[in-house]
Amino acid sequence: MRYEKFKGNRLLTYLYFVIFLFIGLCVIVGGFLLGKFGFDNRVVSTVPLLIMTVGLPVLGLAFGTLNTHLNEFALAKRRKRDVDDVLKLYKIDYKMQVKFGREYHGTQDVHYDLEIVGRR
Numbered sequence: 170m171r172y173e174k175f176k177g178n179r180l181l182t183y184l185y186f187v188i189f190l191f192i193g194l195c196v197i198v199g200g201f202l203l204g205k206f207g208f209d210n211r212v213v214s215t216v217p218l219l220i221m222t223v224g225l226p227v228l229g230l231a232f233g234t235l236n237t238h239l240n241e242f243a244l245a246k247r248r249k250r251d252v253d254d255v256l257k258l259y260k261i262d263y264k265m266q267v268k269f270g271r272e273y274h275g276t277q278d279v280h281y282d283l284e285i286v287g288r289r
Contacts, residue, residue, distance in 0.1 A: 201221060263285050
């Protein structure tokens with residue numbers, strides 16, 4: 170079920186990555202342009218550097234979330250493959266449908282239908 174959950178959260182994770190990447194890059198570019206504008210008008214300030222530094226943790230959020238999702242998805246995929254390999258040794262097939270319901274205070278409603286197809 171973890172595999173299905175990570176598969177379902179893929180779009181949300183990529184959307185989160187793109188949004189925070191865009192925000193972080195906008196903050197960094199905005200700080201750079203502010204510094205360039207100030208330098209062109211003969212004003213030297215550390216404020217643009219501070220603004221650009223604020224954009225770095227936002228980029229860290231974007232890449233950290235994506236990296237965590239990809240690692241956990243790969244682990245869930247490997248665990249599913251291991252279970253499938255053991256069931257294949259015993260010649261057992263199955264069909265599983267998983268539907269995720271609402272989430273209440275960290276507890277997710279999960280509805281699943283597991284059908285053992287039989288031996289080959």
